Amino acid sequence: ALGLTGCAGDSGSGGDPTYVTLITKDPDNHFWTAMVEGAKTAAKQSNVEITTAAGRDQSDADGQIRAIEDAISRGDDAILIANNGPAVNDAIKRARDAGIYVLALDTPTEPADLVDGTLASDNFEAGQLVGKWAAGALDGKKATIALLDLFADKVVTVDYQRDQGFLSGMGIDTKDRKKNGDEAKTGAYSGGDYQIACNQATNGAEDGGRSAMENCLSLNKDINVVFTANETSGVGAAQALKAAGNTGALLVSIDGSCGGVKSVTEGSFGAVAQQYPSEMGRLGVEAVVKHLRDGVNPTPSEGLDFVNTGVRLVTDKAVNGIESISSAEGAKKCW
Amino acid sequence: MTTTDTPGMTAAEAFRQRPLTPLQRLQRILHRHPQISPLVVLIAAVIVFGLLNPRFLEPSNISLVLQQVAIIGSLAIGQTLIILTAGIDLSVGAAMILVAMVMGSLAGDAGVPGILAFLVGMLCGAVTGLLNGWLVSTVKLPPFIVTLGTLNLFTALGLLMSGGRSIPGDRLGPLLTWTSTSFSVGPFRLTAGVVLVVLMYLVMGYALSQTAWGRHVYAVGDDAGAARLAGIRTRRVLLSVYVVAGVIFALSAWVLIGRVGAATTNSAADANLDSITAVVIGGTSLFGGRGRLLGTFIGALIVGVFRNGLALARVDVLYQTLAIGVLIIAAVTLDQWIRRTGAQR
Amino acid sequence: MTTTDTPGMTAAEAFRQRPLTPLQRLQRILHRHPQISPLVVLIAAVIVFGLLNPRFLEPSNISLVLQQVAIIGSLAIGQTLIILTAGIDLSVGAAMILVAMVMGSLAGDAGVPGILAFLVGMLCGAVTGLLNGWLVSTVKLPPFIVTLGTLNLFTALGLLMSGGRSIPGDRLGPLLTWTSTSFSVGPFRLTAGVVLVVLMYLVMGYALSQTAWGRHVYAVGDDAGAARLAGIRTRRVLLSVYVVAGVIFALSAWVLIGRVGAATTNSAADANLDSITAVVIGGTSLFGGRGRLLGTFIGALIVGVFRNGLALARVDVLYQTLAIGVLIIAAVTLDQWIRRTGAQR
Amino acid sequence: MTGTPILSARGLIKTYGAVVALDGVDLDLYAGEVLAVIGDNGAGKSTLIKCLTGAEIPDMGTLTVDGEQVRFRKPQDARDAGIETVYQTLSLAPALDISANLFLGRERRRPGVLGSVFRMLDKKGMRGDASAKVDDLGIRTIQDISQVVETLSGGQRQAVAVARAVAFGSKVVVLDEPTAALGVRESAQVLGVVRELRERGMGVILISHNMPHVFEVADRIHVQRLGRRAAVITPRDHTMPEAVAIMTGAAEAKEGQA
Amino acid sequence: MTGTPILSARGLIKTYGAVVALDGVDLDLYAGEVLAVIGDNGAGKSTLIKCLTGAEIPDMGTLTVDGEQVRFRKPQDARDAGIETVYQTLSLAPALDISANLFLGRERRRPGVLGSVFRMLDKKGMRGDASAKVDDLGIRTIQDISQVVETLSGGQRQAVAVARAVAFGSKVVVLDEPTAALGVRESAQVLGVVRELRERGMGVILISHNMPHVFEVADRIHVQRLGRRAAVITPRDHTMPEAVAIMTGAAEAKEGQA
Ligand SMILES: Nc1ncnc2c1ncn2[C@@H]1O[C@H](COP(=O)(O)OP(=O)(O)OP(=O)(O)O)[C@@H](O)[C@H]1O
Ligand SMILES: Nc1ncnc2c1ncn2[C@@H]1O[C@H](COP(=O)(O)OP(=O)(O)OP(=O)(O)O)[C@@H](O)[C@H]1O
Ligand SMILES: [Mg+2]
Ligand SMILES: [Mg+2]
8 A cells, every 4th residue: 555655746747647646624514515626626726636534423433443444545645634632542543554644634633743833723723702802892791602513422621621611711811721510600700700600512403502501691681791612502502692682792703704704794793713624624635745745844934833823703893902904805815 | 610709799899899909999090091101201210310310300400301302392293293193204493494494594584573583483494394294194105205305405595595604592582582581480591492392382282182173184194095084175175284293393483583593504403303302202103193292291291301401410411322223122121011001901 | 727737847847947147146145045146246346346357356455444444344334233123223333433542542641451451442332332221222222213312422522532533553562552563364365354354243243143142132123012022031142132232333443543642533434425335335225124134244345345446446536435335225226136036936 | 707807816926034934826817706715834924915005025926906917115105006904013103002003094084164174083073983893793891982003902902904995985895814803793793794795895814723704604715725725615515624635735625616 | 520620710800991801700711621712802811821820910819830829920930830822913023034033032052162152043954944844734834944923824824823832842832823824734734743742742722713623633622702701611512513502602501510
């Protein structure tokens, strides 16, 4: 299986294509389909053939291991992977041992040097951005917070990174940064007092988001800050707020899809942290092509051990001291 | 003879009239109407959660529970039909999502008039049912495998059609989002979706208990071979059940669009398991032929009450998962206890 | 009489000796051994995928398929036992993960010697089985509900214990990661885990087909009431099945640790459905009492071959989902066709 | 017997794997007669009537009803052709109650719009009728007409199955051991019903191991042996011991076969 | 009869919801006798023997075996006490073959280590024995001893169930309508077996609707009527029509009850 990789360097020349496997965390979330689209667009321009694979859901390491093994068996040239946790590390090692070029997308591996390079955006930072924005927009008022996370039956990195990032952005002590829900339920955030009214799981979906928000409102009608860990759950939460007549709450979310940005324009979301999955896909393919042609790895961003594809805060209610772009601008970069 | 005879009474009559404890009396009453035993479980759950957090009992929260169970509740109607025929449908959630995306793409992306999109959606639901039903009744494959296959098929079709994107409600027009219309009934707030689901329960409950078709559904599920020998067209009955269920899942898609305000592929990840759970907690046997739709309604409510109640009791997320597990077992244990000890008097 | 009589032959003998097409001849042979019909499906799949991509047939890839199906394959052994008793186990994956985390925490975090951690893990598996079995056999709850409940329970316990963190293999010691040991057999590379799973199939296949216990398992699943009247201790048989299955799931956890090189909660998301699928494709009836463990083995291989073969044919993930759905239905249709037309000769 | 048989079979063959259940069987049933089928256990009696009534599809052989060739692919086909059957296994739905089973497949609807538009079942009416029909067969111990069939005693269950077959007017009634589980009085009642059916001009096929019953009501007796028709005799030209001898292969039928 | 009964019941009551199946029934069975139980359909015969053999738990009433009070909570308890039963529903596992059913619950293992350590079944031996035992009952039409029970004819199935009950030495054998589905020769064979059991000193309870059979083998006859014991008579002091009259309530038993 090793022999084939050698002759694949002449990509772009119309000879044998370069085979790249793109492994996402799950097959259905729009975040990942956008990444696939980005990669496929880039692939068309450089005689790369992309095969996609995915875990069944964000906790499925076994599915990703199989996908890596299949790529080895197929004799692919490169793997781009958004890993579902350290359980896939062994398989990544085997792939590299087999001479396959491996880049991590979206989520850095632990340790980061397990792969040839990483193109990611920091989910913790994304959380922090919306947290800071919410703290600023509250303008010293007491914060009554609803935390709408992803899952109740599994622990995945995005879930705690975004949630804990948000809290730290608010200026709340997160205690263990890898554990949701261990923070103090009341206390002071950077601008005043806070109370965490509820912490619910949404399955990252609209109906889960709506039910969770409804339950939160049943617990406390005065919720004025709503964190949703992704935009789909945010859509549901916004529905619930609307149905309950709560128009004042600041709803923040993370992703930055076109739907999410539109919600910012319309005002049902206060702010979203925009990430660029299609950008990651595109850059990933380009990095592969470049490596096979020139033998170079992507250069990490300054002060980081990975290439930061960036996070931007999208809001139409800019808060002093926090860099943000308007929803109109965000719409240009949305996916 | 060694039995104590009261003059003029047979032994069994004397036995019948022995003194009973109040608990035994209650059991005897419950045993006469075994179908209300899930109701007892529901009431017990409501009381417990009401004590844990009085807000649970507020009309606004009760209204929310109804809205929250609407989707699973309506899927569970079709699931009940299928389980009554000794089948099982793993594709319920995927079929619903597929229909939602078909209606959504037509109305939202292709600009087709709402009513047409709606009708095509219903047709699409019927076709999904027809496919399942044909494979089960005519090709004679096990329903588990058929619907596992179509689960994958429908999921992939829905995603391929939409690329994972949701279509927001404001592009869907008033008809498709009509189910989100909400109105007050006394202190309660209901949505048109909830009313639709209740109506579906009434109509299908009537069809199952009052029509010949309903009897045939039970007979086929009870013993398909015997039903066939008794002259029931089992194939036709099975096919009709799956098609009707398909239409019910299409209507569920309508309810879903109203509830989440968008046509989306993300929702209802656990719809299969949840709908089956509602059916089983409602007292319907997975082996077919035994059960009632009313039980399913209560079963769906029980699960909804558990979820909402635990959230309101401020149980931590991971502990909620744990508690749901324990509560489901407890609910069915209680139900069994009512039925069994009742049966032994 | 209007039948064509050949002198000295009864009508049925004459009918038997009518000329057959080669296809009918094949069917007749297959029908004599219905348990090999999944094997036909497997061979057909291997040929097709081999044509699509010749690399599929390379020994290294065949070895890979074996490793890939090891976990589901071993879970499916326990699942077969339970389905043979007309039960179903939704908690298989969760039980496995729980055991893996117990062994992992003991050996990796608490520094307990590997052998002790292993034994406690096996015990823990047996206890999960005991819990399920007790609820099913003694409290007499439906297995679907019991294991749905314990699915939630075990999942939550596993997560609460580990906080969702994995324990890497290098902290687990040689015993717990022994299943990852790989060695060559001719051109094939196998792991100790694969060998363990094959051994489990042999042992349990023997127990089911050659011992009294196996017969009782079949009898209980076939008709529990009749088995009870025939003097089988149905409660004890059921309980033993669940406990044995629990130990099998614990052994699966061992295989899992070897395969992923860590004790982790992040795996086997769909182990429940996948293991049931393997059982059903292998020809075991979900209504109990009918089926063979060998079929399950082939069923697990079929699903593994489908997944690997599609990946090697460079099918994209969504189209893979679609294709898996279609292939599963096709596989069972082929199987049914072999059995049915065979039966009618 | 003369004229066209209402039901006739020629050369029926049915095998199950290595087992030969029917080995080329002919049968004729005329209107207004009771044809008994007797034979050892496993002689193929039940398989024969299954093939006659669409419950099994014979490997070979032809069926005619009123002289017209037919192919029954399912029991409903035979029912549509006017053939009612009580199978040995009774084929009742265990979880349904007595009246639901009696009217299974031909439920009665309420009069008026309730029935025509809302297709509502006339449950009360059917229950009343069911009660009467079961009583007609002499089953007086059913204490609760809404009892589900699986809780009935063996004989009660059989009575329900027989009641279902004879309750609806038809051309042919096939009864596979209808009195096996019935008591003395109940059996007599069923034989009475069989005679009544004959009087009404129907054809009845009656399978029974009870020779006195057979000789009491049968016009002709089809003796089945080892999957084949060993003989057709009449109660007039053969005695019970003779019939049993033919059945067990100890003797051949005398000349003068019907 | 004198001495302690091997099996005795007093005041058995069993109700199902509104239905009264047993209304205070007494029964005594002595060693070396055949006690027939007769009664209309639904009279409570099967319920009575279910309560005697642990298949149902009576609401009230006591059981004694050899004079010692017992409580059977499951059929296995009765089996352990030496009571073998053929239930009316036969209680065979439909998907298992004949020999597996015959030896169900008391499988035989191979001799040597294969049996003791590896617990391997002696399949061949059991199959041979099964074949012989079914043959003993006169069932000669079973073409394939490895046929699964659900594909057997009604009578063949019944023969398997009877063979299972009588094949293993025990104290009491209870037979609920063992000849209902059997042919003439096969029935005679079973009656022969019943006599043999009596000769061997066992107690036999035989339920049957076939009066000639009952009067042929019974020592005493327990007449069950409407859930109660109407009388205990003997074939010597009562004729068949008298027995039927008591059964149907048309007459009372004469004095001289056994
Ligand atoms: N599980 C049950 N639930 C309700 N009623 C029952 C149940 N089992 C039996 N019965 C009723 O109890 C009565 C006695 O039934 P049992 O089976 O003992 O009659 P039997 O004398 O054996 O009749 P047969 O000769 O027809 O076999 C019947 O009326 C029957 O309907
Ligand atoms: N599905 C089947 N598979 C295999 N063999 C079968 C099947 N059905 C019936 N047989 C066999 O065919 C033969 C005839 O059976 P059938 O039921 O017709 O007998 P029968 O004459 O009705 O006997 P009985 O008087 O016992 O009811 C028997 O040997 C039986 O074992
Ligand atoms: Mg028969
Ligand atoms: Mg009886």
